[in-house]
Amino acid sequence: MVPREPRVPVNADVVPSRNRLYNARLGLAALLAFTFTLAHAATPEAQVLSDPRVAEFDPSPDHWVVLASGAPAVLRYELEVYPLGASAPVVTVDMGKPSPGADGKIRYDFSAEVAAWPLPDGNYEARVSAIGPQGSALSDPSNPFTFSQNSMCGSSLNPTALSVSASGGNYEVDVATGSGCDWAVADALSWVTVGTGGGSGSGTVPLAVQANLSSSSRTGTIEIAGQTITVWQDTAGSTCNYGVSPTYASMPAAGGEGEVSVVTSPDCAWTADSSANWLTPSSTHGTGGAALAFTVKPNNGMMGRSAKLTVGPWVVWVSQSGKSRRSK
Numbered sequence: 001m002v003p004r005e006p007r008v009p010v011n012a013d014v015v016p017s018r019n020r021l022y023n024a025r026l027g028l029a030a031l032l033a034f035t036f037t038l039a040h041a042a043t044p045e046a047q048v049l050s051d052p053r054v055a056e057f058d059p060s061p062d063h064w065v066v067l068a069s070g071a072p073a074v075l076r077y078e079l080e081v082y083p084l085g086a087s088a089p090v091v092t093v094d095m096g097k098p099s100p101g102a103d104g105k106i107r108y109d110f111s112a113e114v115a116a117w118p119l120p121d122g123n124y125e126a127r128v129s130a131i132g133p134q135g136s137a138l139s140d141p142s143n144p145f146t147f148s149q150n151s152m153c154g155s156s157l158n159p160t161a162l163s164v165s166a167s168g169g170n171y172e173v174d175v176a177t178g179s180g181c182d183w184a185v186a187d188a189l190s191w192v193t194v195g196t197g198g199g200s201g202s203g204t205v206p207l208a209v210q211a212n213l214s215s216s217s218r219t220g221t222i223e224i225a226g227q228t229i230t231v232w233q234d235t236a237g238s239t240c241n242y243g244v245s246p247t248y249a250s251m252p253a254a255g256g257e258g259e260v261s262v263v264t265s266p267d268c269a270w271t272a273d274s275s276a277n278w279l280t281p282s283s284t285h286g287t288g289g290a291a292l293a294f295t296v297k298p299n300n301g302m303m304g305r306s307a308k309l310t311v312g313p314w315v316v317w318v319s320q321s322g323k324s325r326r327s328k
Contacts, residue, residue, distance in 0.1 A: 048143075048145060048146055049143055049146075051146075051147055052145045055079050055126060055128065055142070056107045057105065058106070059100050060073075060130035060137065062132065063100070063130075067133065067134070071132075073134070074130050074132045075132050076131050077095045077097065077106070077108075077128055077129065078094055078129040078131060079092070079093040079110060080092050080127050080128070080129060081093075081117065081119070081125075081126050082124060082126070082141070083122060083124060089127075090119065091117045091119070093113055095108045095128075096317035096319055098305065098306045099320065099321035101302050101303055101304050102321075102322055103302070107302075107304060107305075107322070108305075109305060113156065122146070124146065125142050125145070126142040126145075127139050127142070155183055155226055155227055156227065157175060157176075157224055157229050158173070159229065160228070160229055160310060161229065161230045161231075161272075161310050162207075162230070162231045162232070163232050163233075163242075163312050164209045164233040164234070165233070165240075166234040166235055167211050168210050168212065169208075170207070170208050170209075171206075171207045171208075171209060172207065173207060174204055175202060177202055177225060180200060180201060182199075183198055183200075183224070184225070185198055185223070185225075187221070189222060189231065191209065191210045191220075192209050192222065193207070194207060194224075209233060211236075212234065212236055214235070217233060217234055217235045219231065219269070230271045230273060234268065235267060235269075240264055240269075242263065242268070242311075242312040242313055243263040244262055244311045245260065245261050245263070246316070247315070248317045249316060249317070249318045249319070250320075251296045252320070252321055253299045255278075255296040255298040257295050257296070258293070259291055259293050259294070260294070260309070261292075262311055263289050264289055264312070265289075266288040267287065267288065269286065270311060271285045271311075272284050272285065272309065272311045274308070274309055275307045275308040275309075276305075276307035278296060278305070278320075279297075279318055281293070281294045281309060294309055301322055302323060304320060305319070305322075
């Protein structure tokens with residue numbers, strides 16, 4: 001039987017909660033992109049990969065299909081991590097919609113997110129879901145894998161940028177890291193009280209933001225677990241709502257410039273942040289509605305990649321295709 005990829009049912013009359021299509025090709029790769037392909041069975045007897053960093057899979061046959069409504073048949077993909085043989089995932093990662101590489105495969109580097117996975121000891125497998133307006137489909141399992149303790153001590157913050165009203169208030173920042181990994185709060189702001197000096201393993205950092213009584217907005221950064229969160233606060237008396245368009249952008253392997261529109265009231269400030277060093281916004285902050293440009297560096301690898309451009313409370317997914325084998 002020819003392996004099939006996860007396919008979103010574009011002609012479904014009823015939206016299913018999940019459609020499983022088996023024998024889809026899904027593999028995990030190590031840091032040096034040594035690919036393990038699925039051998040139709042992810043069993044305890046199969047070779048177990050240590051510390052994978054890349055998910056490799058074939059795009060859904062509907063990846064490029066546009067519905068009669070004008071919406072893409074596939075809006076995004078999710079990477080789901082399961083204990084080996086389990087039916088429910090313990091981790092789900094929104095991959096956005098990465099572009100296939102020159103060989104037709106999608107490769108997603110999840111190395112920056114590993115620290116956020118609260119995985120106990122044991123072996124795991126992964127599946128990819130293709131999700132669209134009319135349903136979703138789940139791939140066959142990947143090869144089995146495991147993570148060592150040392151690979152889990154990176155950290156990530158959620159959110160990485162915080163917009164606060166002029167009245168201030170209490171907020172929380174989630175720290176994701178491996179079990180037993182120590183972290184600290186290195187810096188603080190005079191107008192923000194941090195509720196803890198550090199911790200071990202994943203946790204939550206309370207932030208108490210004082211009211212801003214001045215006529216000027218203010219911004220600053222706090223370093224938590226080696227990562228930086230930007231805090232921006234409105235001016236007194238302002239009420240701000242935000243929007244951004246588009247929420248998805250696709251870029252060629254050669255890189256280049258793109259643009260998103262920030263929609264908000266004239267006196268409302270916003271911050272912009274990127275989750276990858278190859279994606280750079282033209283400005284890290286602004287006030288009122290604006291056209292925010294961003295620059296994408298050339299992708300000299302064969303794998304496609306994606307990253308998040310966070311603008312105020314909104315996220316724009318930016319994907320970039322891999323370099324063609326024929327490129328020089």
